[in-house]
Amino acid sequence: MKLEDFCIRLNQLELSNAQHALAILWFHDRETTGISMKASSLARIIYTAGLGNPNPKQLEEAISKTKLALKSNTGFKLKPTERDTIKGWIITILEGVTADVDLEHGYLPEAIWKNTRGYIEKIAFQVNGCFQYGFFDGASVLLRRLVETLLIECYEHDKTQARIADADGNYFMLSGIISDAIDKSGLSLGRETKSVLRELKAIGNRSAHNRRYNAVRADLAKIRLGVRLVIDELIQLAELRR
Template sequence: MRDPAPINALKAAKAIQEDVRFQMGPPEEGLRSQTSNVIPFALVRGTRGYLEKVANQANGCYENGWYDAAAVMIRRLLETLIIEAFEKHAIAHKIKNSAGEFFYLRDLISITLSETVWNLTRNTKQALPRLKDIGDKSAHSRRFNAVRGDIDPLLADLRVSVQELLYLAGLK
């Protein structure tokens, strides 16, 4: 007959570990994602802390299968980078309403695509509306739930767009 002591000790250790995890809660600032499947961290490393955190969250959501959350974080990153680019070129007034608030992403993208201070590549011009669409559906559609197949086809577009916007914003 097997000695039950090692099995009982393992069960006790697991129970203690769960109790500690429950009592401590998640880390204050979250965990580092294990992968960079959505946004290569090398793109945002050394830019701004908030950009690094959003990219990390997009990657972490994706690797955990939280595709709606990943799409929303992608949307947020693009919105932020567009604003950064306009601010870098001292033309942020073009993307604000009369109250000084930034426009919604639809208008930000439209104005970005037609801005003459820079010349976006064809790939980014085509990608931005597609990237916005999945983010909008995930953020605003009550009956839409993103799946991996919604995100994966957009990854190359995302990488190109993020890198181009980082350059336009003077962050790389």
């Protein structure tokens, strides 16, 4: 099982950020016994997978409080005696089969994103899986990530990525990228695409950063057609279809 697939399954469980981090550490420890990982690296994986957006320092403290891992300069390493404890949290997703995701009639139909790029197809697959199985915060965060990726692809295709990067070449946050994209001199986007982009960013931000907010089906359902239009238009602008 790949890490991405493991994280998709983790999303099915009610776990804290510290438990997510320890489960991810357990996954890597299974491949490389005794591996150490820093809290910042674990936080990044949690965010990228759409499991949450923990503060690295707070995550470090939370992991320490569990007393299930040893802390050193190289990061956290699982205590050998606690591997089974963590496995017990996730045993149901280890023994289950891969989720059957409806790709043809999903939130983002396969016809829109098929034969583009592997990393885009994987995110779109996860969006469909999260929406189908009721993980709406996960779907929201992954949609936000997909849109951000596609916008950057559009700028790189046009060789205008300097518009959305700082002096060191680091890309702006999504809000800055969208602000430029919908500007008259930005990307050549349709009126509806511009409107949906603003709403998508807001929903993704709330799911990722507002600890009291939980997305529900209606939040995503009401912009479903618009989202399909946005994804399709950005893929066309970046000429990503093979």
